[in-house]
Amino acid sequence: MNDKKRLNSYEDLPLVLDVADIQRIMGISRASAYELVHTPGFPVFRRGRLIKVSKIAFFEWMAKGSETVPGSDK
Numbered sequence: 001m002n003d004k005k006r007l008n009s010y011e012d013l014p015l016v017l018d019v020a021d022i023q024r025i026m027g028i029s030r031a032s033a034y035e036l037v038h039t040p041g042f043p044v045f046r047r048g049r050l051i052k053v054s055k056i057a058f059f060e061w062m063a064k065g066s067e068t069v070p071g072s073d074k
Contacts, residue, residue, distance in 0.1 A: 007024060007025060010055075010059070013025075013055050014055065015054070015055050016052050016053070016054060016055065017052065017053045017054075017055055017058055018051065018052060018053075019033045019034060019037055019051055020033075021053075022036065022037065022053065022058065025058075037051050037053070041061075042061065043057035043058060043060070043061050
């Protein structure tokens with residue numbers, strides 16, 4: 001996805017997201033985006049060093065909210 005492309009809607013996103021897409025969607029730093037994709041329970045798939053996330057799985061994960069945040073069961 002082009003870094004300069006503005007994200008106006010869900011339909012503007014590709015079916016498969018990469019770390020840069022997640023960074024832009026969530027408004028977080030690159031380091032935070034990489035930390036997020038390495039979080040247990042995050043819906044990521046890897047092929048070697050390639051990290052990808054299904055758009056549908058990502059938004060379902062976000063909809064679950066704090067259920068997947070470590071330490072949120074306190």
